[in-house]
Amino acid sequence: MVTRTLRLTAPPHTVDTVHDLLDSVWASVPDLSARDRMSLETAIIELTANVIQHANHGRGVQATLTVIAYKDRLEATLSDSGEVDHVDLEGREMPEAESLAESGRGIPLMRALVDTVEHRRVDGFNHWTLVRGREAQDVDRSSTRGMPSVSITGVIDEMARQRALEELGILDTSPEERFDRVTRLAKSLFGVQSAAINLIDGDRQWAKSVAGDAVVEMPRESSVCTDTIMGDDTLVVPELTADPAYADRAQDGLINFYAGHPLYASTGERIGAFCIYDPRPRAFTEREQAMLRDLASWVQQELSVSQELSRAAEVQQGLLPSKMLSMPGWDIAGFCQPARAVGGDFYDWYPVGEGAAITLADTMGKGIAAAIIAATVRAVLRSAARFGDVTGAVNLAAASLNADLDTTGLFVTLFHARVDMDSGEVTFVDAGHGLTVIARTDGTIERLRSHSPPLGVDIDTEWEEQTITLEPGDTLVAASDGVLDLYDGSLDGLDRVAALALLASSSQEVVDALRTRARGTSSDDVTVVVVRRDD
């Protein structure tokens, strides 16, 4: 079996892109007859051309094409994002030759070239399947055992599977000890040469963890795990070379024995397999199978942790203010990018009286522990803000958080301010944060000093309230220390951000510039709030 998949966006791609993919399919199936090759190629090009030409009224289309060459048949599926109002596959007859019509022959030609053409529309996508039986060959049907036929259901399942895998966010990430210890253990427990956590991603297999000689990446067609994910049972192949279904996937010195158990996404899709393999054929007892399943469920739990983390990240992003503050004469924007899935930074804003409360906080530490404390600080400050002035709110929050911070040994730096929208007066408490700066419209830059320790350091702290005024055109920027790391790591970074604020025409522009800078490079949580008083 040979499988090739192409993701195509037209424009800029054209049918020539599809020809190139097909060339690589044909090169891998040397025993294919010329007639079969020409017929499927012509049919696929007619279909693709039709999708490109007619879909979306020229607004472009995205499509995924998969071609599978089985021993006895060829299957092609195309899933495209085009809006097809009306697909009339059966109704279109070949135009009379004498009519000399210049168009209208594509669809009838396609139908004449293959045995079946199916079209279905699901979830806003068109799914087309073309099947052509291959001309008489020495058909070895056992070789298709366990292989999915690319029926439309198969394609939809595969798309769901792929989506679940991508949502896990684990592909192409670095090795992690929590997975590696399981593969290492499996290798020594079963006395095999290789153990791996393999994920089936499109047309490749990629290993999150390998022990021994296991291969990190290989084409899906050479993978045995791709068969394992067709069912819920452990797949054991004692000797690949003795089994016609697997003989072509055996590799000298690497794999001739295989045992693997499927791994699932939390939504139930089989995304990969935990497997062991060895160049020597061997038997695999019931007891060993049970052990393999146990190890697989361990891996499964570690995968669930990854998934829960990414869900926690969504929850945490949800705690950030989603709405703009509607405060006439003011322009406020912010963003928060945790270094890991979740982080200890947050920012917040909400209307209070004739203005707004603005908060930026940084919990010492990163990851889940910091995130839990950050969520608590946010909630406590929000409720405290209703009962008093800035100092009162911080005092109340500090008092109720002290016990928690003491137990966890964490502390929190905080900038909490009230902005009076009419006067431009900003009253604030800076608890050990000290990363707030004002860019004045005349080009001067003022750093706001912090005179108080962070929350969680000293229970008897008196929070010192300060006041400054933002004149029209002035901008206040509060940042976390992750922002400094986007520059040289020193406090000068803050001045650079202020300079950026002087040049920008809106708060969002400052935020966007920092977001771009932070992309992919930050080792610390990066958070910023920009408050600008309109000219």
Place this chain on the structure above:
Amino acid sequence: MDISIIPHPQGVTEISVSGRLNMVTAARVREAIQSAVDDNRPRVAITLEQVVFLDSSGLGALIAGMKTAREAGGDVRLVKPTEQVELVLELTNMAGVLRSFDSVESAYADA
């Protein structure tokens, strides 16, 4: 795709095409035929020996060119179509209209 235009005796114009004749390249073939007709040389022979692929868009261009040529008293005839081109001509029932020959000379031997 490459196109070359080669004048032959008796007002026959050979248009030699190589590569793929599909929706990407159809317009160029159409234009080549049109330019032969514009030059008052509507007897066109299209050499397809080097064409690895023809689809319905390419076929449409040949049909359009043939209509233009016929209106000007000429024709479009095919020379040495490859197997895939023959397959498409057969299945679209166009083989009897867009006729194929072994050489440019034999294509217009009747004239």
